Amino acid sequence: MNRKTILAAAVAAALGAGAATALAHTGATGVVKERMEAMKAMGDSMKELTAIMRGQQDYDAGRVRALATRIGVHGGEAMTELFPEGSLDHPSEALPTIWSNWERFSDLAIRLDDYASALAAAADNQRPAGGAMQGQGMMQGQSMMQGQGMMSGGMMGTGQGPTPEMLAQMPPDAVFLHLADTCSACHQDFRKKQN
Ligand code: HEC
Numbered sequence: 443m444n445r446k447t448i449l450a451a452a453v454a455a456a457l458g459a460g461a462a463t464a465l466a467h468t469g470a471t472g473v474v475k476e477r478m479e480a481m482k483a484m485g486d487s488m489k490e491l492t493a494i495m496r497g498q499q500d501y502d503a504g505r506v507r508a509l510a511t512r513i514g515v516h517g518g519e520a521m522t523e524l525f526p527e528g529s530l531d532h533p534s535e536a537l538p539t540i541w542s543n544w545e546r547f548s549d550l551a552i553r554l555d556d557y558a559s560a561l562a563a564a565a566d567n568q569r570p571a572g573g574a575m576q577g578q579g580m581m582q583g584q585s586m587m588q589g590q591g592m593m594s595g596g597m598m599g600t601g602q603g604p605t606p607e608m609l610a611q612m613p614p615d616a617v618f619l620h621l622a623d624t625c626s627a628c629h630q631d632f633r634k635k636q637n
Pocket of ligand 1: 474477478479481482484485488513521533535536547548550551554622624625626629632633
């Protein structure tokens with residue numbers, strides 16, 4: 443493995459995304475390239491937020507707000523306009539179900555924007571006792587439970603997450619998990635399986 447490959451694998455591991463991801467840009471053009479770059483930028487912000495929430499990096503509300511805002515700008519219409527119908531040119535990992543299930547797809551894009559704003563709003567809120575969340579296990583466990591709750595609680599399978607107003611009152615750690623769930627929920631349904 444050369445340096446670049448090792449780095450790609452490390453980034454992919456941190457994100458829980460497939461190891462192929464960081465190399466997949468090769469040959470991408472036009473709107474596919476644009477959205478891959480936008481996703482990649484969000485991935486980088488999420489990676490730093492993850493380090494902050496785990497206590498691997500000092501908690502700094504201003505930094506959390508900046509990272510959340512940076513994610514938010516890629517949500518909503520900024521995201522949906524990068525998915526014109528049928529744009530599946532190689533090496534896109536997007537699934538055609540995006541356009542047969544456009545309502546859910548665009549809901550998730552809007553939710554991403556809403557939850558990123560909620561995280562920015564919650565950045566100064568009190569954090570849970572003990573501060574940082576401990577370890578990946580807990581994060582994933584909690585994240586999965588919330589994901590299931592959202593799915594089973596949701597109507598029409600769309601899932602009704604908490605409102606941004608509710609989130610803005612929560613500890614930033616909790617809001618972060620909901621944001622991460624939104625990334626996963628969309629990838630789960632609309633992106634080719636990674637591995
Ligand atoms: C509304 C749906 C949706 C949301 C929300 C979403 N993604 Fe994605 N993401 C996709 C799709 C679809 C692709 C595949 C795009 C392609 O290859 O054409 C993708 C691809 C990616 C990739 C791979 C990019 C590459 O280089 O190939 C990364 C990294 C990523 N997303 C990170 C994130 C992060 C982090 C979040 C949350 C902060 C997020 N995404 C939220 C739909 C979404």
